[in-house]
Structures are given as C-alpha cells and as structure tokens.
Amino acid sequence: MQPKEVFKSMSPYKPGKQIEEVKREFGLEKIVKLASNENPFGYSKKVDQVVKDEAVQFDIYPDGYATELRQLLSEDLAVEPDQLIFGCGADEVIDIICQTYLEVGTNTIMAIPTFPQYKHNALIQGANIKEIPLLNGYHDLQGMLDAIDQATKVIWLCSPNNPTGCMINAQSMQQFLAQCPNDVIVVLDEAYHDYIDSPDKPNTIDLLHKYPNLILLRTFSKVYGLAGLRVGYGIASLPISEALNIARGPFNTTRLAQQAAIAAYQDQAFVDRTIKETIKNKQAFIRYLEQIGLECYDSEANFVFVKLPVSGDMLFDYLMKNGFIVRSGEALGYPNGVRITIGREEDMQDLQVNIKLFLDEHVGDEFI
Structure with a gap:
C-alpha cells in the first residue's frame, strides 16, 4: 500500500542526539544535553509523590x-x-x-x-x-x-x-x-x-x-x-x-x-526558581559570547541561537565529542549557527571553555 503522495517528499521528525547514545559513541561518562530546550533543573519534587500514588x-x-x-x-x-x-x-x-x-x-x-x-x-x-x-x-x-x-x-x-x-x-x-x-x-x-x-x-x-x-x-x-x-x-x-x-x-x-x-x-516556587536561574545564566552566557566576538539573536526563551563564522555542524561535532549535545543550525534553517539550551551555571561555564577552545582551533585569532 502506498501512502499519500505528499509523503514521498517528507521525512519523519528526527530528534536530537540522546544522552546514552552519545555516551556509547564517544566513551564519555558525563553528557550535558542542551539540545531540546528541556528544563535542566528537572521538575517539582511534588510530582514524585503523584507518580507513586498513580x-x-x-x-x-x-x-x-x-x-x-x-x-x-x-x-x-x-x-x-x-x-x-x-x-x-x-x-x-x-x-x-x-x-x-x-x-x-x-x-x-x-x-x-x-x-x-x-x-x-x-x-x-x-x-x-x-x-x-x-x-x-x-x-x-x-x-x-x-x-x-x-x-x-x-x-x-x-x-x-x-x-x-x-x-x-x-x-x-x-x-x-x-x-x-x-x-x-x-x-x-x-x-x-x-x-x-x-x-x-x-x-x-x-x-x-x-x-x-x-x-x-x-x-x-x-x-x-x-x-x-x-x-x-x-x-x-x-x-x-x-x-x-x-x-x-x-x-x-x-x-x-x-x-x-x-x-x-x-x-510556583519551583517555577520561579527555574525562571530566575535560567535568565541569570542566559545573561551571563550572552555576555561571554560578546566578549569572544560571537553574536546571538535576541532571546526571551530558555535558549539562544549563536551565530558562527563556520558551519554549525562543526561546533556541534566538537562539543558532542567533549560531552555537550547542542542543536546544529543545519537542521533548523540557519546553517551557520547552533541553538543552545541554557543549562545549570556550572555546565554553562564548562561549555564556554569548550566553545573558546573550538574557536581557537578552527577559526583563529579573530576571537580572543
């Protein structure tokens, strides 16, 4: 049986790389997933009791x-x-x-x-x-x-x-x-x-x-x-x-x-903490991007889209090998960039180090 004609030009949704998949592929113990705009602080602990009851x-x-x-x-x-x-x-x-x-x-x-x-x-x-x-x-x-x-x-x-x-x-x-x-x-x-x-x-x-x-x-x-x-x-x-x-x-x-x-x-207390911490970490990350010569679009979300002088796939591959999963702009319509979910403060600081190392290695002295 043949599907609708339009299906011939379409493909299934392809989610970002999953944590366990990346661990196996690169032999890593820790993965920070910043690709799907999930909440890095988890969810309200009140949900745990609901799960038990239900x-x-x-x-x-x-x-x-x-x-x-x-x-x-x-x-x-x-x-x-x-x-x-x-x-x-x-x-x-x-x-x-x-x-x-x-x-x-x-x-x-x-x-x-x-x-x-x-x-x-x-x-x-x-x-x-x-x-x-x-x-x-x-x-x-x-x-x-x-x-x-x-x-x-x-x-x-x-x-x-x-x-x-x-x-x-x-x-x-x-x-x-x-x-x-x-x-x-x-x-x-x-x-x-x-x-x-x-x-x-x-x-x-x-x-x-x-x-x-x-x-x-x-x-x-x-x-x-x-x-x-x-x-x-x-x-x-x-x-x-x-x-x-x-x-x-x-x-x-x-x-x-x-x-x-x-x-x-x-x-609401959990929601307020999540929002406050996310905005704080986003602002710090944007300031760092400006310091190293990178720009991002104005973001009111829990992610930023970082513009790059090279293909987003290059930074995506580099970060993945070093324990970070982000979303390449190649799959989103903006090839020269990556979408990065705002994570926990310590993870964002580690990410900054890795982005700078990537730029030093693949772009050169323009980014200091």
Missing part, C-alpha cells in the same frame, strides 16, 4: 475531559473550562488544529525558520505552505499579512520563536491581530512564554477575549519539566475549542500526566 491506576482509562486539570487552569487563567483543549504535548494540539482547519485547496502561513511541526502536519492534510522569512530572527508580521488570500485558513506565530528566541511584543501583536481577517485562525505558540523577561510581553489571555480567531498553545514540557509525560494545551474561543475537540482522541492524555501537571502547576 502507579496503581494503570488498568483504568484516564479522564478524557481532564476535569481536575481543566478546572485548575480555567480558574487560574480566567477562561471558561470548555475553552481548553488538552493534548499529548502541544505537538498534538498542533496536529488537531491542522486536522480541523486544513485540507487540499487551503493554505497556511508561517515564518521560516520556525517550529517545523506546523509545516509537517499541514502538509499531511494537503494544505499549501506559505513561508515568510524572519527579519533578523523576528516574525515579518506585515509580510505574513500581505500573504493572506481567500484560501488562507491558519497563520502560525511562535513567540518566543523557535529557533531564534525572538518575541513578538505587545504592540506588534495587537496590531497584527487587528489587521488579520477574523475568519483566519491565528495560532500563537507560547511554549516558552514563561521565560519572557521583557516589559513588552503581551497579555495574550486578554487578547484571546478580544479576538475570537486566536488560539494560544502552552505546554508542561518546558518550565514545568514534564517533557517525558507529554501534556500540553490550547486555549481558544468556545466555537473553536468545540471544533478542535471533535478531532481530539478520547483518551489522549494519561491520568499520570494530568495529575503530574496539576502538581507541577501548583508549585
């Missing part, structure tokens, strides 16, 4: 409505419970949006480069893709508006953007939504919104109330440290959330994931 519940189907988690979030975010849709990570909600609104004969608009699953899932549904190049790491919002036509169904905004980390500020977001036709869905992926330290951060929940064509995406995989449990969610107007839930599988988030998300969400 270990006796595996024979029962989970609550498909995610009642407890739904109630917690709806009260805290001041939205109606039915405005929420939960997924096996925000990735699944992206897929559900594509299933609901995209088909052959429609098109969807996104930045390039940005999170690749927007394009991947849209292509599976047969939609045409309009990619608008970033401007120095930022979304070209006017270019995206200009690309809208009668067949446009969905626009994807990632803020802070992956892989550059650049944020769409409050004024720009408001202006974009005001100019966008109200029959075009705008998906704002806020996977990294917790890390934003800028006073220009938009209040997107307020925007959600004003613009019924807006969908917000959030996740428990980043600041909450639950990437392995796969739980994310969308927030939308009631007509949109109702439509999305038609395409959602009935038991798509596990009971364990739901209960762990509740525990993690309620431990």
Whole structure:
C-alpha cells in the first residue's frame, strides 16, 4: 500500500542526539544535553509523590475531559473550562488544529525558520505552505499579512520563536491581530512564554477575549519539566475549542500526566526558581559570547541561537565529542549557527571553555 503522495517528499521528525547514545559513541561518562530546550533543573519534587500514588491506576482509562486539570487552569487563567483543549504535548494540539482547519485547496502561513511541526502536519492534510522569512530572527508580521488570500485558513506565530528566541511584543501583536481577517485562525505558540523577561510581553489571555480567531498553545514540557509525560494545551474561543475537540482522541492524555501537571502547576516556587536561574545564566552566557566576538539573536526563551563564522555542524561535532549535545543550525534553517539550551551555571561555564577552545582551533585569532 502506498501512502499519500505528499509523503514521498517528507521525512519523519528526527530528534536530537540522546544522552546514552552519545555516551556509547564517544566513551564519555558525563553528557550535558542542551539540545531540546528541556528544563535542566528537572521538575517539582511534588510530582514524585503523584507518580507513586498513580502507579496503581494503570488498568483504568484516564479522564478524557481532564476535569481536575481543566478546572485548575480555567480558574487560574480566567477562561471558561470548555475553552481548553488538552493534548499529548502541544505537538498534538498542533496536529488537531491542522486536522480541523486544513485540507487540499487551503493554505497556511508561517515564518521560516520556525517550529517545523506546523509545516509537517499541514502538509499531511494537503494544505499549501506559505513561508515568510524572519527579519533578523523576528516574525515579518506585515509580510505574513500581505500573504493572506481567500484560501488562507491558519497563520502560525511562535513567540518566543523557535529557533531564534525572538518575541513578538505587545504592540506588534495587537496590531497584527487587528489587521488579520477574523475568519483566519491565528495560532500563537507560547511554549516558552514563561521565560519572557521583557516589559513588552503581551497579555495574550486578554487578547484571546478580544479576538475570537486566536488560539494560544502552552505546554508542561518546558518550565514545568514534564517533557517525558507529554501534556500540553490550547486555549481558544468556545466555537473553536468545540471544533478542535471533535478531532481530539478520547483518551489522549494519561491520568499520570494530568495529575503530574496539576502538581507541577501548583508549585510556583519551583517555577520561579527555574525562571530566575535560567535568565541569570542566559545573561551571563550572552555576555561571554560578546566578549569572544560571537553574536546571538535576541532571546526571551530558555535558549539562544549563536551565530558562527563556520558551519554549525562543526561546533556541534566538537562539543558532542567533549560531552555537550547542542542543536546544529543545519537542521533548523540557519546553517551557520547552533541553538543552545541554557543549562545549570556550572555546565554553562564548562561549555564556554569548550566553545573558546573550538574557536581557537578552527577559526583563529579573530576571537580572543
């Protein structure tokens, strides 16, 4: 049996190198993974007790409505419970949006480069893709508006953007939504919104109330440290959330994931420590990059994209052999650079040493 025609030009998602794989390949005892924007500080210790308590519940189907988690979030975010849709990570909600609104004969608009699953899932549904190049790491919002036509169904905004980390500020977001036709869905992926330290951060929940064509995406995989449990969610107007839930599988988030998300969400002290330490370490790392002559895009996320005078693969290979896994820009649309997750202070200091050694060896005296 042959798959859809479009599959012939596509390939499966390829995750970054895994820790055990790199240990075996290079005979290393310690690996610092800074490739997938995971939380280097782990997750709330309150989750451990939840895991123990829920270990006796595996024979029962989970609550498909995610009642407890739904109630917690709806009260805290001041939205109606039915405005929420939960997924096996925000990735699944992206897929559900594509299933609901995209088909052959429609098109969807996104930045390039940005999170690749927007394009991947849209292509599976047969939609045409309009990619608008970033401007120095930022979304070209006017270019995206200009690309809208009668067949446009969905626009994807990632803020802070992956892989550059650049944020769409409050004024720009408001202006974009005001100019966008109200029959075009705008998906704002806020996977990294917790890390934003800028006073220009938009209040997107307020925007959600004003613009019924807006969908917000959030996740428990980043600041909450639950990437392995796969739980994310969308927030939308009631007509949109109702439509999305038609395409959602009935038991798509596990009971364990739901209960762990509740525990993690309620431990604000852990979240605050994570954010504070991440911002501190990011600022120190950026200052070091400036000292050695390297630049990165403006980042409001828990990662930075470092611009290089050589291929990102070269630094990727060098760091991997020395116990650091980062993400080469070759796979992200920016060949001369690497995306680096901000890790623990001691690990970032060791990383700095290795980057300097690489530059001395492969670039020369320009970097001092």
